[in-house]
Amino acid sequence: MSRTTKRLACGAALVLGLTACGPVRQAATQAPARHPKSAEKEPQGLVTGPSSSALPVEARNIRLLRSGRSELALRFDLFNGAAKRISFGDLGLDDRERLLALVDPQRGTAYSPRVSEDTDIEPGQSAPLTAVFPAPPEDATELLVVADGLLPVMVPIEDGDPVPAGTEREGETGALVCATTGRTGATYRLPSDVLFKGDGATLSPAARAAIDALRERVTSTSGQVTVDGRHLSEQRAAAVNDALRESLGDDFTYRTAGHGGRAQNRRVDVTVASGENALGRRSDTTDLSDAGLVAEVASVRRLAGYVLASVKVTNPTAAPLALDYDNHYTPKELTTGQLSLAGEQARYDVCGFAEPTYFDFVGTLSQRFAPGKLGSLPPDASVTLWGLFPAPATSSVQVEIAGFADTLTADISPG
Known part of the structure; x- marks a missing residue:
């Protein structure tokens, strides 16, 4: 299935971006040049810069605000350092493409938003953007903000006021699907927090989507599938095993290994032992x-x-x-x-x-x-x-x- 359209200055400062010297908490890498017509004040609050020096945009005063128990609002001012007018939509930061997400590295989950209406931004000016996401668990304290055209940045979560709905389309919660491959096969990590409904062993819609994504990444047609429920019950591991059997088919053999207990970072590891050696380069193009x-x-x-x-x-x-x-x-x-x-x-x-x-x-x-x-x-x-x-x-x-x-x-x- 194709989804091509789906869519971190060392020192005591206040930006967390992708830099050679690591995470920093005020100037971002590749900070946009100030347009000569700019009447903007110097950046305030948490800031992240552009991913490309040729697309001089900047997110300023970035905040994550809890809005009640069920929603989390991302707010920032998008600065246009280019010589021409741009809009949220030019970066896919509108409700059509929504090239914007939150990632919880502690739990292995991700959130997609509903976004405020598209807005034009004149050269040297900023416009406020609001995106509303499903709220993470109450003990979550910071999330990774990823947005098209900008460097990813870790942002702390604060308490805030209710925000307007913006659009009728709802944000969604999903699982990260991560693969580690070796000499005899691959292991796929699935976070457990969004895989099950409540405290039982019934799979959630997010689990079904994660298993579909895992199936796309399995390149072998036979082998042994092992479902290892890390700090999960055998019943939950068995539920994932049954769904994998339904998705991958009977040419594989299946077994489960559940480990009871409570722990943060609970997850399910799915190992597909196929005999394929995947340690070589993944690309031969130059x-x-x-x-x-x-x-x-x-x-x-x-x-x-x-x-x-x-x-x-x-x-x-x-x-x-x-x-x-x-x-x-x-x-x-x-x-x-x-x-x-x-x-x-x-x-x-x-x-x-x-x-x-x-x-x-x-x-x-x-x-x-x-x-x-x-x-x-x-x-x-x-x-x-x-x-x-x-x-x-x-x-x-x-x-x-x-x-x-x-x-x-x-x-x-x-x-």
């Missing part, structure tokens, strides 16, 4: 490096049970170069610009969003790298490509970027 684009690791940092990896891609030439990136999952290979991590014994794929979402995985959301044109990086411009991965047990990884000939070595830093 078109990006052949064209002259240059890549370097910006950071690889732990976030709870995940790592957030980012690579800076630069066009040092005097002409625009194609970067036909696509946030779309393709079995057995990477799409252009997509990242993958590898250790000595395993390879780690970028975590996917299960339905309902508007893009396939938690990474760079689109190929908007410059105003008015898709899939192109202007001369002397750079873009940060990023992705969220299951955390390796190792202290360093090899970073592969589809389209580049060489892999890059990176140390994993603490979050």
Whole structure:
């Protein structure tokens, strides 16, 4: 199933972005130049900068506000540092594409929003954006905010006032589906928090969507499937096992292993032992490096049970170069610009969003790298490509970027 349209300055400051020196809590990387006509004051509050130097936007005064027990509002001022007018819709931050999400690394869940109406922003000006999401559990204290055109940023949760509905379309909660592959098969991590209805063993609609997403990622047609319920009851593990049997079919054999108890980060690990060795490179294309684009690791940092990896891609030439990136999952290979991590014994794929979402995985959301044109990086411009991965047990990884000939070595830093 194709879903191509679904869609981190070191120091004592106040931004958390994707930088080579790691998370910081005021100026973001690739901060937009101030337009000469700007009457805007200096940025206030939590700020994150643009993912591309050629698309100079900035999210300012970013806040996550609980609105009652059932909703969470994301609010920020979107600053336009470009020379031309832009709109929320130009970045997919409208109610049509909704290239905007919240991710809870502690629980392995993600949230899609309903978004305020599209608004035009003149050069050098800002406009307020409000997106309303389903509320995370009450003990959640911060979430990762991801938005097209901006660097991902961890934002604390505050108490707030009720917010207007904005649109009739409701936000949704889903599971992250993360794959670790080795010499004999793959293990898929599913978070348990959204898999079951209440305290029982009945699967939720989010679980069905997660299992559908897992099925898309299984490339073998036979083998042994093991459902390991980490800190879950055998009944819940068995429920997942039954749903997998229904989805994958009878050419696989199935077994369960439930571990009772209570723990944060409860999850289900589904291992598909097929005999396939998936430790090699996921992409043989070199078109990006052949064209002259240059890549370097910006950071690889732990976030709870995940790592957030980012690579800076630069066009040092005097002409625009194609970067036909696509946030779309393709079995057995990477799409252009997509990242993958590898250790000595395993390879780690970028975590996917299960339905309902508007893009396939938690990474760079689109190929908007410059105003008015898709899939192109202007001369002397750079873009940060990023992705969220299951955390390796190792202290360093090899970073592969589809389209580049060489892999890059990176140390994993603490979050």
